[in-house]
Amino acid sequence: MSEEARPTKRGRETLEAIHAAARKLIAEKGFLKTTLSDIVKEAGKSPASFYNYYDSKEALLEHWARQFQDEARERLLIAEATAPTDARSRVRIATRAHWETYRERLAEMVGVYQLAMVNDEFAKVWDSLCEEPVAGIARSIVRAQSRGYCPGVDPRLAAEAIVAMLNQFCYEKLANGRAATVDDEACIETLADIWFRSIYWKP
Template sequence: MTVQPREQLPTVRGRQTQAAIDAAARAVIARKGILATTVADIASEAGKSTASFYNYYDSKEAMVREWAVRFRDEARERSLAAAEPGLSNWERSQKAAAAHWNTYRHRLAEIISVSQMAMISDDFAEYWSDICALPIGLITALVEQAQKQGFSADSDARLIAVALVSMLNQFCYTQLSGSAESVDDAACIKTLAEIFYRTIYHREAHTP
């Protein structure tokens, strides 16, 4: 899926209006999902007319495509934190869990939009696959490293990665798609890190 980012709008007012539309769209999509959200919903949430929306985006799908460009590099950057050298197994688990959680925390609307559009669009399905490939590839490499240390010796590294990413995705979505403000980030990251650690490094009796 190839998407070219829109050039920056020339006026401060134009940028402010687009930011208001984006913020409104994220709020509505986080509540209703992209498939149930209409342009009228977004415009109403932003306090703008539907005509204002179309000054910036050709459709809600076009809006999601532009979001996807902004989201992709950020997700990749976060995922690399767990691959830093010199980390203990527990620290690596914490960083991997935090990267996944924080991506959902800050980009929930983008993730919901792309994942739901993937159900009805081959184009978005390809992009969702690309997004998931980032953490799957990282976790596969971590499992393979763990296997060299004697952990998860008889397991399929990629299948473990796919299972963990599926669990991480569902947990983050379930926790954040409702009243996200009341969610305890630290507790959720700790829970995910413990599951991550015990799954990959399951021969160790206790976390440090």
């Protein structure tokens, strides 16, 4: 959103309605199946209202994605700072942070994930969103290996595999209108257990 498009009070209400409509539709239908006409109809606004703030639904999505990245980074830092010292608890806390952020920012994650498959620019955005958790997990694997765990495992590749698992599982369980029926705790525990077991083993 450009600086000159900063909304007034009435404008903020319009923008909130557009965001709420877009989030609802993208979470239910996916980004590729959601049109700008769908969004403004759901919001009860005109296309001109949308174009006051964004050039396209892709521009809206990129704005959301950057917000998501900032929020995910903050959650991860808080999770790491407050986590217990034992590895299993740290993995569980990090898994919960990832799951809850994905759930709360479902439209962003679904949108960027789907658009990344057909748009080179959004492929870069998706890579950027994944890079921080990948780097953090890779560092944790290096620390685990210094204590004798998972010898011979490539930290970077293993971290990429774990993040891919987290993202794909979140997508399968939460996207396309399935979020309301999911057992969050069971999913978090399952992901955390697989993540923990993939690193903390010895020959």
